[in-house]
Amino acid sequence: MYLCTAQEMRDLDRRTIDRMGLPGMVLMENAGREAARALLERFPEAKKVAILAGSGNNGGDGFVIARHLAAAGWDVTVCLVGQVEKMSPETRTFYGVCRQMGIPVEGWNGSEEMIGKVDVVVDALLGTGVRGELREPVRSSIRRVNRTCRGFVLAVDIPSGVDTDTGAVLGEAIRADLTVTFAAAKWCHYLRPAAEYRGELKVVDIGIPPAVVAQNPPRARLNQPSLWENHLSPRSPWSHKGTHGHLLVLGGSRGMLGAVALSGMASLRSGVGMTTLGVPRGQEGPLAAKVTEPLIWGWPDGREGFFSGKFPTDWQERASRFSALAIGPGLGRFTGEKPWLEQLLREVSVPVVLDADALNILSGDLSILEQRQGPTVLTPHPGEMARLLGISVDEVESSRHRVAVDLSGRFGVTTVLKGTFTVIAFPDGGQVIHPESSPALAKAGSGDVLTGILGGLLARGIPVKSAVPLGVYLHNSAGRLAVTDSAHSVLASDVIRHLGSAIHQIR
Numbered sequence: 316m317y318l319c320t321a322q323e324m325r326d327l328d329r330r331t332i333d334r335m336g337l338p339g340m341v342l343m344e345n346a347g348r349e350a351a352r353a354l355l356e357r358f359p360e361a362k363k364v365a366i367l368a369g370s371g372n373n374g375g376d377g378f379v380i381a382r383h384l385a386a387a388g389w390d391v392t393v394c395l396v397g398q399v400e401k402m403s404p405e406t407r408t409f410y411g412v413c414r415q416m417g418i419p420v421e422g423w424n425g426s427e428e429m430i431g432k433v434d435v436v437v438d439a440l441l442g443t444g445v446r447g448e449l450r451e452p453v454r455s456s457i458r459r460v461n462r463t464c465r466g467f468v469l470a471v472d473i474p475s476g477v478d479t480d481t482g483a484v485l486g487e488a489i490r491a492d493l494t495v496t497f498a499a500a501k502w503c504h505y506l507r508p509a510a511e512y513r514g515e516l517k518v519v520d521i522g523i524p525p526a527v528v529a530q531n532p533p534r535a536r537l538n539q540p541s542l543w544e545n546h547l548s549p550r551s552p553w554s555h556k557g558t559h560g561h562l563l564v565l566g567g568s569r570g571m572l573g574a575v576a577l578s579g580m581a582s583l584r585s586g587v588g589m590t591t592l593g594v595p596r597g598q599e600g601p602l603a604a605k606v607t608e609p610l611i612w613g614w615p616d617g618r619e620g621f622f623s624g625k626f627p628t629d630w631q632e633r634a635s636r637f638s639a640l641a642i643g644p645g646l647g648r649f650t651g652e653k654p655w656l657e658q659l660l661r662e663v664s665v666p667v668v669l670d671a672d673a674l675n676i677l678s679g680d681l682s683i684l685e686q687r688q689g690p691t692v693l694t695p696h697p698g699e700m701a702r703l704l705g706i707s708v709d710e711v712e713s714s715r716h717r718v719a720v721d722l723s724g725r726f727g728v729t730t731v732l733k734g735t736f737t738v739i740a741f742p743d744g745g746q747v748i749h750p751e752s753s754p755a756l757a758k759a760g761s762g763d764v765l766t767g768i769l770g771g772l773l774a775r776g777i778p779v780k781s782a783v784p785l786g787v788y789l790h791n792s793a794g795r796l797a798v799t800d801s802a803h804s805v806l807a808s809d810v811i812r813h814l815g816s817a818i819h820q821i822r
């Protein structure tokens with residue numbers, strides 16, 4: 316399923332009307348009818364409803380909803396927060412039909428009192444055509460609904476008052492229980508703060524022909540199995556550990572061995588054949604006491620228990636055996652870190668996942684990433700993203716989508732911006748957003764698990780475009796499945812233990 320910007324949605328709309336000859340009125344009828352259906356399914360008995368309609372096409376959908384609810388016996392009043400003269404031809408037509416049917420259409424002044432007395436409010440004030448901070452009287456009508464409505468609130472397409480593309484609240488926005496959106500989800504449904512206003516989300520078909528979408532697909536998709544399920548084929552009975560790839564994880568400095576251990580175990584549970592954990596010399600013993608299955612490789616140490624910036628003497632000989640690298644879990648900071656990391660990135664041409672301190676080491680100068688031979692995946696949380704780009708965490712969080720797309724486009728990398736509704740941006744401009752979040756993953760060690768999963772899937776040879784969304788999906792599913800008692804008490808290692816069930820559920 317796609318995720319659209321306002322412009323992408325307008326383009327689909329336009330092409331359906333202009334190229335396919337399907338009248339805009341049909342799309343509006345379909346939209347309004349589906350939204351009304353969602354209400355009728357939820358409330359089988361007739362209700363008293365106030366429909367707040369603007370003069371744009373979102374308001375037009377509102378008039379269609381009014382007609383269908385009235386036909387189903389509901390007590391309907393439309394409050395027109397706008398002017399008849401400003402209506403588009405489609406909106407004006409459906410407004411006219413409501414008048415002919417005798418459905419009361421009132422101005423905003425005088426109908427405010429109603430909002431506190433109805434069972435249902437339909438918000439058809441503003442949709443994807445909203446521009447800039449809200450003007451009056453729309454703004455106060457929204458505030459009125461939020462303050463006095465005791466009933467159920469349905470938002471048509473998007474909650475009025477949120478910006479479709481950034482998810483910003485333009486002064487005031489409707490707090491909805493349900494949003495029914497048309498043809499595809501919109502970015503604001505998955506970006507904060509707007510995402511907190513939409514309530515439950517339902518995407519309905521309004522008849523935009525698949526050929527129109529195929530000719531000019533939106534850049535972003537929701538993370539769903541269709542993106543990667545063909546890469547989860549059963550393990551061949553003829554395979555051996557060498558068939559399934561070999562991941563090298565570099566990290567695990569003194570006091571941070573847990574991080575590298577978690578990544579290593581997560582990679583093996585994600586199906587990689589072998590994982591080697593490269594840690595500073597002296598840490599091999601303590602690490603061996605923690606993990607059994609991964610191989611352990613001591614790297615030259617400098618300050619006790621930390622990397623030295625030098626390479627092992629057998630590096631060249633062994634490097635070619637790895638099918639992917641993950642660098643960063645428990646890596647820490649050390650003298651000579653930047654040339655060390657840059658040399659690694661230059662010398663290996665297999666996929667590399669960079670996380671945690673590997674990201675911090677690169678902060679401020681990411682130019683090395685442009686020189687890479689193979690794919691690079693960055694997995695920053697908002698704090699790391701802010702450091703990478705030299706901006707504030709607030710700036711990252713207020714434009715998660717844009718910063719991820721920018722970073723990937725500028726440096727030719729795949730960015731996984733973690734957090735609620737993880738954003739994945741590919742170097743070619745494609746984007747995937749994960750539509751769910753697992754609160755259990757908000758815990759130390761969770762990022763190390765994701766790094767291991769991604770490294771493992773890449774080492775298995777799954778292409779980046781599939782491996783990254785698949786990894787994010789498995790991480791979230793395992794996080795959800797790990798909640799056997801309470802999300803509060805789930806550990807990163809519990810998430811690893813549930814990776815098998817997560818894979819099984821998909822297959």
Ligand SMILES: NC(=O)C1=CN([C@@H]2O[C@H](COP(=O)(O)OP(=O)(O)OC[C@H]3O[C@@H](n4cnc5c(N)ncnc54)[C@H](O)[C@@H]3O)[C@@H](O)[C@H]2O)[C@H](O)CC1
Binds near residue numbers: 371444445449450451
């Ligand atoms: N997706 C589709 O194919 C279809 C979508 N439909 C619906 O149409 C709206 C988009 O309609 P549009 O006419 O472009 O814009 P809006 O109704 O969202 O808004 C225009 C309306 O709002 C006024 N306005 C704009 N900004 C502000 C502001 N800051 N403050 C106050 N008022 C503002 C402006 O003056 C106009 O009057 C989409 O969301 C769907 O609901 C079609 O029905 C079917 C096809």
Ligand SMILES: [K+]
Binds near residue numbers: 438439470472473
């Ligand atoms: K709306």
